[in-house]
Amino acid sequence: MSNSSKIKKVAKKLLELSLDDQGRVGVDKVKAVLDSLRENPPSDHRTLLREFLFQVRRYLPNYQCELETANDAQSDLNSVLTEKVNASKEADYTLDASLNKVLIAGYKLRIGDDVYEDSIHQRLENLRRTLS
Amino acid sequence: MSSITELIRKEIESLSTDPTKTNVGTITALADGVAKVEGLSKVMFNEMVEFPNEVLGIALNLEEDSVGCVILGDTSSLKEGDEARTTGKLLSVPVGMELLGRVVDAVGRPIDGKGAIKSEVEFPVERIAPGIIPRKSVDQPLQTGIMAVDSMIPIGRGQRELIIGDRSTGKTTIAIDTIINQANINKQGEKSGDPDFRPVYCIYVAIGQKNSNIARTIKVLEQTGAIDYVTIVSAPAADNPANQYLAPYAGCAIGEWFMENGRDALIVYDDLSKHAVAYRQISLILKRPSGREAYPGDVFYLHSRLLERSARLNEDNGNGSLTALPIIETQMGDVAGYIPTNVISITDGQIFLETDLFNKGIRPAVSVGLSVSRVGSAAQIKAYKKVAGKVKLELAQFRELAAFSQFESDLDATTKARLERGARIVEMFKQGAYNPVPVEVQTAVMWAMQNDFFDSIPVSQISEAVISLKDFLKTQGQEPCSEIYISGKMEEETEQKLRTAIEEWKRSFA
Structure with a gap:
């Protein structure tokens, strides 16, 4: 087995140790894992941490999605989108909302590497492509 | 003004308002x-x-x-x-008649400054080659206009014939001559108004070449009026390896459109050695495991899947064809290299060009012994087959005897005659660049050689005599040539007319 695949295997194990009862990455659990690694540093500490980060990032979209909106007051939209995402994915998702003025109006929802967008910015971009 | 705003408004209305998913x-x-x-x-x-x-x-x-x-x-x-x-x-390129006369890059974008290509059809660059059922044997000739090739290594429509040789041995010239000849035949066919005439459209793919060389090729095609029937796909040496890797597949997709629409097309890959090098570069950067000469393991598949897309389709599938002339550059005449042997085994024959012959002034420098056409002879016209049947054997015998005769002071009469005949055939096959000869004229010249009309002319004057005869046959001696062109056969009556014409020429030449 090559070194990189060993590291990958260990990182996956660390991810498993970081999950709470609900199958979500728990902050306390991650802290404990990191503390333990700091106390007993492995030979490829930095590479292992990077791989661990990659595994965590890949795991988070299983229950977390990011929402960007053009305005602050979008609580209705947030709840509607959360409901729709939960229904379509058959899971309990949490929405991480943020502000993005570039959108002008509308929203951009990111679940893992899938992006759903309905904004003025995107429409203008489509128009520009059609005309160019 | 209002029409402009209306146009933009319509465009806005036609835009989808649904959220997009990417x-x-x-x-x-x-x-x-x-x-x-x-x-x-x-x-x-x-x-x-x-x-x-x-x-x-x-x-x-x-x-x-x-x-x-x-x-x-x-x-x-x-x-x-x-x-x-x-x-x-999937990566696609525009295809269709709109691409004729245009120069495009590896993804089908025009680079000739002649504006956008108004093609509505796109073909994916990577496609599966036609299977066994839609194919048909090669049975129609594709004349190169080069006597040495058309007589000894004939090519048929749908064939894959490799042009192989060292640098500066005239590989590209053979390909360009073939393209020019197709354009000449197309013009002649269109002029004749024959409803059964099938033009051959050409695609020239330049891979890893100097921009100056590509510009020169375009200029030659423009000067000879062949550009109207040609699409040039350019991925010069300055382009990134990805474009060089994709260019042959893009060119092939353009050619496939002609084939699938019941038309005939010819594609030249100039050259696949550089294509393999570009692919090796990409593979190494992508950290794919490397094999012999650092090429990746699928370098055979790289070329086999490309060349297998050239085919002759049967009547049920439109009767179209795509003929391929891949070019491979060898190092020091080594045909046993990795890439050359791969491509030799994929193609239906090869035209091998020798540096020694080229330097001796024998141009095109076709090596008779190493060149072969595995399927093309079935497509040769009857008249040509009749006169060119023995020439390859005669020339091979001449080369062998010429090597031995260097050590002999006294030669018997038969050997001397064979050497004399061989020397004359070699001279007859000498041909200038970008000057293809119509097949009926080639047939007549070969007939004259087979019927001993050149025997009384000194070997040193044969080239001159052949040029003179070609000119004569194109001007005063047109009748027998026209008959050969129309019927494709050498009837007794035609032979008699040809004899009379050549005798007349010989008197004037003497």
């Missing part, structure tokens, strides 16, 4: 024209990936954690952390 990723590493992208979990193999600033790439390595994308264009505007998104489209 699959995105982030560039984690970027080097040597290859981007490693994290994400893009739904990307397909060979799918076009869009990067910022409208830079496109192709997904070539689908790994567990990342995707290796080859960038098609300027990578200087990209950086680590940039977003990449899938397009849902």
